[in-house]
Amino acid sequence: MADPDGKAGETDRKSLDELGARIDAAREKLEGPKRVQTTKYKTLSRAWQMIVELVVSVVVGGCIGYALDWAFGTLPLFLLILGGFGFVAGIKTILATARGFVEDDGTA
Amino acid sequence: MAKEAVEGELNIDPMHQFDIKYFFDIDLGIANMGFTNSALFAFIAVAAIVVFLWTAVSGHSLVPSRMQSVAEGIYEFVRNMVRDTAGDEALKYFPYIFTVFIFILACNLIGMIPYSFTVTSHFAVTVFLALSVFISVTVIGFLKHGTHFFSFFWPAQAPPALRPILCIIEVISYLARPISHSIRLGANMMAGHAVLKVIGAFAGASALLVVPSIVGVVGLTALEVLVAVLQAYVFTILTCVYLNDALNLH
Amino acid sequence: MEGDIANMGKYIGAGLAAIGMGGAGIGVGIIAGNFLSGALRNPAAAQGQTPMLFVGIALAEALGIFSFLVALLLLFAV
Known part of the structure; x- marks a missing residue:
């Protein structure tokens, strides 16, 4: 994600993206939708x-x-x-x- | 303007910390190009950035270590900021914006260490940063659009009689950008550090004031760290906004 | 005491110009107070109007800063 030409291979990146999406979904369930913090x-x-x-x-x-x-x-x-x-x-x-x-x- | 010996023990000199000291002189006739404490801390900031980024990505593992994830987080944060505010086309200029961001961030944060020097509290530095952004953004605009870039100043939708006046107004607000851009960063850093010094100086005035002053300094230091990060962010996002104006002409 | 009448006038003028900052203070107070009283009556609508609050404060404060600039000009430039 950070570096498209990085060390991670194509399949690795795919599975990483899936993992990231799953983490985001779980986090949203846990904390509610993301909010922009304005101090x-x-x-x-x-x-x-x-x-x-x-x-x-x-x-x-x-x-x-x-x-x-x-x-x-x-x-x-x-x-x-x-x-x-x-x-x-x-x-x-x-x-x-x-x-x-x-x-x-x-x-x- | 010189104050006489201040009454009592209250001796507040908040601007002393911004003094420029020369370690040695290189007199070129027109100006003294000697090595100053400001230059020293700018070099320290650059060295800190290089060491930090180098050690962070030296492992380059797929599952990042702590340092690497911090470095990747900063990288991705700035990259998303550039893409969200200025579009995919602006990613060409991402290295420059990332450099500006991390340099200001490092200078601001190193300035928070006691007895160090805040490079970005001097308008000479911030005006240089803002002017380099201003000039490069203008050049990018001209390179991309040619003379069509002037249409940025020409309000085509306005009533014809008003257009010349609005054009002058647009030019003035364009020229005012680098000044407000630089004043914001410099004034924020300078004011914060001066206030810290003043509050700290109260401790020397009387024994009663020691505890409140220490509590105040601790609280303000926390606030100043926030300001240091926030001002680096604000400077960078304004750079992105200006770049967006130059690339996309409104 | 040295100096001349012109210098004296310069300093008095600078002092008078600095009074304008007090006016800016009054203006900001009125704006913020009115915003607060309005916001307490209708808190739901208050959040949408904060940008206008800041525009008003910026306008009032900028006029005060102009008088401060005039004072500085009188002191150091004239």
Whole structure:
């Protein structure tokens, strides 16, 4: 399973697969269906991840805007516009993260 | 910013553990390329990985020994992660992702040993890791799709008037990826170790605080081990997600 | 005491900007409190809404971090 070209021969692998399936079935009977474990800590780190994503997006947008301003000599203009775009980009990113969050936890 | 002599015996210096020390200097004029404690612990991590994987698979028996089953478990875990998040096509890049995963995991875990140095707590290291992922993923995208890769930034379903604006937004969020990718790993490791140091320093302040501080340090150390593994996992799964975006363009 | 009026203004401005973080704290508290009161009334629906809770917290906290960034910029960049 781990290594298709490993030392195990074809017949060995077949019987191993059967054994694995039997073990999985027995385990499911014993412990109930597998559940994805989500610790409290994981949700906390996810919240921080969203904050970082939002702030970083705005900062990146602001930096690009500042560079454009530096090039064209129009100081507050592009900084504000691209900072705003960065905020929208950040919200888009954190909404995507939240969507992944739902998928991970199943229907919950 | 320098604090004067701290009152009492409370002398907290949580950032001291992240100091870079030079063992010897190799001055190239533009930068000092000398051997640092950070480089030393990165080498130790690599050596630990090589020794671990080598001894684990040296028996290569069909029924694995304990070490071998641990190594196979890690291998299979990362392989399934790559396949589930980025598809079968991404398995070509599995060696790279496995290398990134096991290097970060080893650095994080070696950093948990007292008096050692956490390589991944420095943004120079994490930014390097994230940028190498970012650049290679972008190059892979261009190699696979050619200039068609730019359609990743072009929202074709949006109303035509909004498309240029949305395109700028997409580009910004793409450029923000390596930064948030690296900050997440570096900040998590640095914050955890700094907190450990602060809690530990309370023990020196007064005899009353010794027991609570030791209990707190033990609990936090357990949490930090969890964080070390979790952050390696998070870094790797985000790498897979980015790879998936480059290979499949949404 | 040395320095000049401009420096003084810089530090006062940085201090004022840091007040914004308090606002973020209030905002996060309101969001979490309202989520909790809603969740206690209808616990079955609460789990599905946790992602939105985090989106709200991230938004509120990010605005506070922007004010912190402004304070840092005033201290070290201006």
